[in-house]
Amino acid sequence: MHEHERGEQRFEASAQAVEWDARYSERDGAMWSGRPNGRLVSEVADLAPGRALDVGCGEGADAIWLARRGWTVTGIDISEVAVRRAREAAEPASAMVEWLSGDALQTPFPVRSFDLVSLQYPALPKAAGEAAVRTLLDAVRPGGLLLAVYHDLDDEHREHMKSRGVDPADYVGVDDLGRLLGNDFTVERHALESRTDPPPGTKPIADVVLRARRR
Numbered sequence: 001m002h003e004h005e006r007g008e009q010r011f012e013a014s015a016q017a018v019e020w021d022a023r024y025s026e027r028d029g030a031m032w033s034g035r036p037n038g039r040l041v042s043e044v045a046d047l048a049p050g051r052a053l054d055v056g057c058g059e060g061a062d063a064i065w066l067a068r069r070g071w072t073v074t075g076i077d078i079s080e081v082a083v084r085r086a087r088e089a090a091e092p093a094s095a096m097v098e099w100l101s102g103d104a105l106q107t108p109f110p111v112r113s114f115d116l117v118s119l120q121y122p123a124l125p126k127a128a129g130e131a132a133v134r135t136l137l138d139a140v141r142p143g144g145l146l147l148a149v150y151h152d153l154d155d156e157h158r159e160h161m162k163s164r165g166v167d168p169a170d171y172v173g174v175d176d177l178g179r180l181l182g183n184d185f186t187v188e189r190h191a192l193e194s195r196t197d198p199p200p201g202t203k204p205i206a207d208v209v210l211r212a213r214r215r
């Protein structure tokens with residue numbers, strides 16, 4: 001098998017699911033803090049609740065936070081392990097969330113139906129193709145918000161990730177996403193912001209925030 005074929009296979013949904021399940025299973029307990037992302041909280045706290053889609057919801061803290069604030073939430077993640085943990089976390093919090101385990105780039109979400117589509121530190125493979133990303137963006141309804149938050153990786157971070165087998169260049173970046181918005185969206189902010197909730201003991205990495213509203 002050629003190297004590029006092996007590369008393509010790695011980014012197929014089934015392989016990504018296995019990879020992320022393995023990552024989540026490296027430890028018995030949660031991988032993330034269990035707290036909602038600070039950037040989501042600061043961007044969304046003042047919005048009137050509506051329908052929200054949390055793409056790559058991980059262990060569910062953002063989706064649960066949104067649901068408890070009155071949003072009708074769908075959370076999707078490619079990792080079954082993560083979604084199982086999200087479901088378990090939602091129960092004691094009495095948070096009603098529609099949890100989906102699957103590839104957000106291959107799930108036919110109802111078109112123009114979400115008031116908020118949130119991507120917090122997403123890891124969507126470029127290999128899925130731009131049409132798949134555009135289809136996901138189609139889920140934002142007119143007047144609705146796309147909120148994408150990325151890490152502002154410097155060369156050192158990129159090299160560190162590569163040494164662990166993950167090349168950020170293989171994933172849809174914030175600039176790719178911005179370009180794919182096309183003329184349907186008004187970009188309200190595309191900016192570097194210091195992270196409000198850096199994980200303790202780590203070198204701070206700023207956020208890149210892309211906030212765009214569908215016309």
Ligand SMILES: C[S@@+](CC[C@H](N)C(=O)[O-])C[C@H]1O[C@@H](n2cnc3c(N)ncnc32)[C@H](O)[C@@H]1O
Nearest residue numbers: 020032056057058077078079103104120121123
């Ligand atoms: C860096 S984590 C961020 C998790 C969560 N948003 C957070 O901030 O804690 C990226 C997440 O995206 C999920 N993911 C990767 N590719 C995906 C895909 N194609 N569809 C849905 N989820 C995906 C991973 O399983 C992982 O949980």
